[in-house]
Amino acid sequence: MIAPLRDDERGSVLPLVAGYAALGLAVILVAINALSLFVAQKRVDALADAAALAASDGFEIVAGDAGPSIRLDPATAARQAQEVLDVAPGDAVLVGVDTASESTARATVAAEWQPFLLGIAVPASVDLRATSTSRAALAG
Numbered sequence: 001m002i003a004p005l006r007d008d009e010r011g012s013v014l015p016l017v018a019g020y021a022a023l024g025l026a027v028i029l030v031a032i033n034a035l036s037l038f039v040a041q042k043r044v045d046a047l048a049d050a051a052a053l054a055a056s057d058g059f060e061i062v063a064g065d066a067g068p069s070i071r072l073d074p075a076t077a078a079r080q081a082q083e084v085l086d087v088a089p090g091d092a093v094l095v096g097v098d099t100a101s102e103s104t105a106r107a108t109v110a111a112e113w114q115p116f117l118l119g120i121a122v123p124a125s126v127d128l129r130a131t132s133t134s135r136a137a138l139a140g
Helices: 014-056 074-087
Strands: 059-064 067-072 093-098 104-113 126-135
Touching: 014 074, 014 093, 014 104, 014 126, 067 074, 074 093, 074 104
Parallel strands: none
Antiparallel strands: 059 067, 093 104, 104 126
16 A cells, blocks of 8 residues: 655745755855955955065165166165064965066065965965065156
């Protein structure tokens, strides 16, 4: 004999609601982590800009036959860029300062991002790096 069909469907929606709630929570947590990663990268970009600007300020004015010119001192540029990162909150490090040109400084800053919440669905950490260039010039 065939078993009669149950007409009682109480509780059949509960697994769907629980599943969708868990999926919605996971999507929200991944979105929060994505926003946190974006903000961390923008912070590293800003620190690289500030470090390059400070490094390009470490110049000497040199008198020459064609008039005064600028020459960046690599040691002074690196020291001034490091001073910017020393006072900045966080754990960003100065990777290097390049003064290949006499008036241009290029600073590279690195940091590591850790997930805010739900480390299972996002990477455990992401290495962030930003490079910025600044040029000093004599006006007038």
